[in-house]
Amino acid sequence: MVRLKNIQVSDTVKGFLQYRVIDSEKDVSRHRKMLLGLSFIVVGLILPKAIQPQIDLLLGDLHLSIIMSDTGLLLLATTKLVFFNTLRHSPVIIGTFLFGEGLASKFRLNRLVFFLSLVLIPLIFRVISSIYDIQFLFTRSSLITVFVVLVLYFLTFRIRTIAIKVIIIFLFLFGLDWLDVVPLLSRFGFGGGDVTSTIRVVSGFLNADYVMNYVGLTISLMLITNALILTRVVVDYYNKMSLVEKLRRIEMEALRSRSFQEVKHLVHDLKTPLVTIQGLNEVIGLKVDDPQIRSYTERISNSVEKVSSMITQILYEGTLRPIYVQEIMDFLKIHLSLEELHSRVRIDPPPDAIVYANKHLLARALINIINNGLQATDGPDGYVHVRVSEEDGDIVFNISDNGRGISRDVLDRIWELGYSNGKSTGLGLNFVKKVVNDHHGDIHIISQVQVGTTVRISLPGGEVDNEENSCS
Amino acid sequence: MLRTLAICLSLLLLAVPGASAGDCPLALEEPVLITSVGQNLDALIIKTIFDDMRVKADFLPMAEPSALADYQQVVISPGISYKGMVASGTSFEKEFDRTKAIIEATREYSRPIMLMYLGGFTQRDAKSQELVELVASNADVIIVYRDSGGPMDYFLKIAREEGVPLFLIDNLGNLCEELMLIFSPSK
Numbered sequence: 001m002v003r004l005k006n007i008q009v010s011d012t013v014k015g016f017l018q019y020r021v022i023d024s025e026k027d028v029s030r031h032r033k034m035l036l037g038l039s040f041i042v043v044g045l046i047l048p049k050a051i052q053p054q055i056d057l058l059l060g061d062l063h064l065s066i067i068m069s070d071t072g073l074l075l076l077a078t079t080k081l082v083f084f085n086t087l088r089h090s091p092v093i094i095g096t097f098l099f100g101e102g103l104a105s106k107f108r109l110n111r112l113v114f115f116l117s118l119v120l121i122p123l124i125f126r127v128i129s130s131i132y133d134i135q136f137l138f139t140r141s142s143l144i145t146v147f148v149v150l151v152l153y154f155l156t157f158r159i160r161t162i163a164i165k166v167i168i169i170f171l172f173l174f175g176l177d178w179l180d181v182v183p184l185l186s187r188f189g190f191g192g193g194d195v196t197s198t199i200r201v202v203s204g205f206l207n208a209d210y211v212m213n214y215v216g217l218t219i220s221l222m223l224i225t226n227a228l229i230l231t232r233v234v235v236d237y238y239n240k241m242s243l244v245e246k247l248r249r250i251e252m253e254a255l256r257s258r259s260f261q262e263v264k265h266l267v268h269d270l271k272t273p274l275v276t277i278q279g280l281n282e283v284i285g286l287k288v289d290d291p292q293i294r295s296y297t298e299r300i301s302n303s304v305e306k307v308s309s310m311i312t313q314i315l316y317e318g319t320l321r322p323i324y325v326q327e328i329m330d331f332l333k334i335h336l337s338l339e340e341l342h343s344r345v346r347i348d349p350p351p352d353a354i355v356y357a358n359k360h361l362l363a364r365a366l367i368n369i370i371n372n373g374l375q376a377t378d379g380p381d382g383y384v385h386v387r388v389s390e391e392d393g394d395i396v397f398n399i400s401d402n403g404r405g406i407s408r409d410v411l412d413r414i415w416e417l418g419y420s421n422g423k424s425t426g427l428g429l430n431f432v433k434k435v436v437n438d439h440h441g442d443i444h445i446i447s448q449v450q451v452g453t454t455v456r457i458s459l460p461g462g463e464v465d466n467e468e469n470s471c472s
Numbered sequence: 473m474l475r476t477l478a479i480c481l482s483l484l485l486l487a488v489p490g491a492s493a494g495d496c497p498l499a500l501e502e503p504v505l506i507t508s509v510g511q512n513l514d515a516l517i518i519k520t521i522f523d524d525m526r527v528k529a530d531f532l533p534m535a536e537p538s539a540l541a542d543y544q545q546v547v548i549s550p551g552i553s554y555k556g557m558v559a560s561g562t563s564f565e566k567e568f569d570r571t572k573a574i575i576e577a578t579r580e581y582s583r584p585i586m587l588m589y590l591g592g593f594t595q596r597d598a599k600s601q602e603l604v605e606l607v608a609s610n611a612d613v614i615i616v617y618r619d620s621g622g623p624m625d626y627f628l629k630i631a632r633e634e635g636v637p638l639f640l641i642d643n644l645g646n647l648c649e650e651l652m653l654i655f656s657p658s659k
Contacts, residue, residue: 056555059513066516186621192595194553197621198513201592204617204644205517 034102036162040095041124047091048132051084058195062202071208074199075215078181081195086174092128093152094169096120098162114153121149144189148176155231164234168227175223182216183209267311274311278304320439322462323357325350325388325395332363332386336370344377345370350388355395356462357439365435368428369399369455376403376453390461394441397457405449414445500655501544501584504529508549509571509603510564511556512593515549517647524648527655533560536570537577546578547586548611550603551593551622564599571603575610584612589627590644591620601626614638615654 058077065073100113100120152169159165180191183200191200203212278301285297329350336345355362366386373384387398406414415433436443441459504522506529508515519531529547532539540546550571557563578585587607593600601623608614608630616627618640631638641650 056559059553059555059559062513063516066513066520069520187619192621194555194594197595198553198592201514201517201590201617201620201644204619205520205590205647207645209645 030102030105032102033098033105033162037095037097037099037102040091040098042095044088044091044095044124045128045131048088048128051088052132055081055084055195059198062195062198066202066205069206071206071211074202074206074208075211078199078212078216081199082174082177082181085177085180086170088128089173089177090166090170092124093117093121093149093173094166096124097152097156097165097169101157113157114149117149117153118146155227158235158238159231160238161234164230168231168234171223171227171230175220175227178216178220178223182213182220184213184217264315268315271308271311274304274308278308320356320358322354323359325353325355328355328357328359328362328366329386329388331359332366335363335367344374344382345384345386347386348388351390351395353388353390353395354462355459357459361435362439362459365432365457366397366399368432369457372428373399373401373403373453373455376405377401378403391458393461394458395461397459398454399457400452400454402452405451405453406445406447407449411445411447500527502528503543504545504547505535505539505543506531506547506549507535507574508533508551508556509567509574509607510550510552510593510600511560511562511567512549512551512553513556514551514588514590514592515547517590517592517644518547518549518588521647521651525652525655534562534570535574537573540574540577540581540583543583545584545586546574547588548574548607549588549590550600550607551589551591552597552600552603553593556593568603568606571606575606578610585610586613586615587611589614589616589620589622590641591617591622595621608636609634611636613654615641615651617641617644 058081061073061077061080064070065077096117097113100116103116104112152172155172156165156168159168179185180193180196181199182190183203185191186200191197199212203209281297281300281304285294285301288294288297329347333347370384370386374382377383381402383402385398385400387400389396389398414429433443436457436459439459441457443458444456445453446456447453504527506515506519506522511533515531515533519529522529530543548571552564552567557567575585577583585607587604589604604623604626608627614627614631614636616622616624616638618624627638630636639654641647643650
């Protein structure tokens, strides 16, 4: 970050450095999640012991409710029981989800979260059950376990804020645990535990089944509905934030583009003083006989011509010239080196061929593709391979990576302006497509998920024109 | 009156082969000892109901065999409440031994055993089933709450094979009325 302040770097370099920072933040987040998940699981293993005395006290409340025939005491004992049950459930489920997400993020297997939770949650509950002689909802029916894990997974997998995830899981489980004490549902396997069975019998004895059914179902419905609404609101919020972020990036790109246009005007204005310099330099050359000064004026004249040619290239970027492929690749290497991208890029020696191109634009398009390839490859084995070949008079650029690949649905939308996987502005590939079209060429992407992607650009080849090429 | 008649009729219909119309109502000798083997709270509900029925009964959760000398009949509620056992400072093994000792004492004192099963404890529990089987095979009467979630097939089998009268209770809220029809307190 210090380097960013001290030296002038291009947008691509900044983007790449930011990408590296984001990547390292992801590592921290992934490790933090796994560690936090394990902590929750440990709490889940310890908590039943801490809560047990409170649950034992519930028997006293139930005892009193029987002697005094007090439905209020029964409801109080029921509420306490459900709360303590949820308190025992939630750390295990939250912990498993967080640990699973961390692990899945590490291996880029999002579905791992669901399957890992499906295996780990019942396993941990069985361990707790065998340690403390507690019967959990999850240890009774594998069907209920699959259902609960599935619902919670789909409820929370898009929620990134851990605190909100915890609240939603707690709300949902609290709602679900209330079903355990609804007498109406006992015939469907709910409430087979020690204290819940006692509550059910006491409820029947006190003629409180109607109250228990009504209260249990109402509270359960309210809590589960709240969990669903909260999930919807949070997911909508994330979607809006992502949209706002995308718009902000597009605005930035537009601003940069406008600045570039202004720079072009300024560059154009540079031509006037250059003409003056060139004219006066020639006058000096004519008026002075000193060979040393004449040699100086010739060197000034050459330099002015070079500057003038560079200005022309900037101003007329759409102009295509026959140019050696080697020259484009050399130019590309210099830029890759400048943008610190060269270490993971392999470039094969190009053929001795000519292509009609604007060197600056084509190189920029190739850098964009290389940059995308590098973003798709994490780890030390990730690389981008650039090969150029001559095929039936065309010059074909093949840029391959061994990254995560692009799925079919993404491939269909990849050229759309503003379409992004979340890490970019969504303008890069659109620019590439435009450059290739301007060069009268074709571009194709061949990709396989988890294998890699190859971008193939085919441009018309040509013959060298020494006069035209001399200034580049 | 109509309600009582209806309940009695339903009980007659529900009574399985072990319990014929002639078995109802049963004689209830006072005082009655109520105990829970497995420390469930069902026994406390039974005690409350007996109080409502004005039956002289004592609830001794940890009753020892020697206590039987002071009572004419024993009501046993078998079923394990693990939390109840922790609260009473006992264990399954101790409860199992106490049950065996109580059953032996009932033979010694010639006291009938009534098994009452309401289901207010961990269901489908192997240890609870052990206690149920120990008591049921020695019971003179078995009274079971129909929706208890208990081992109904086992109770039906015992009633059929051993000829033990088995009564099913439909509604815990009407427990008092339903038990009044089963028992006929001797005054």
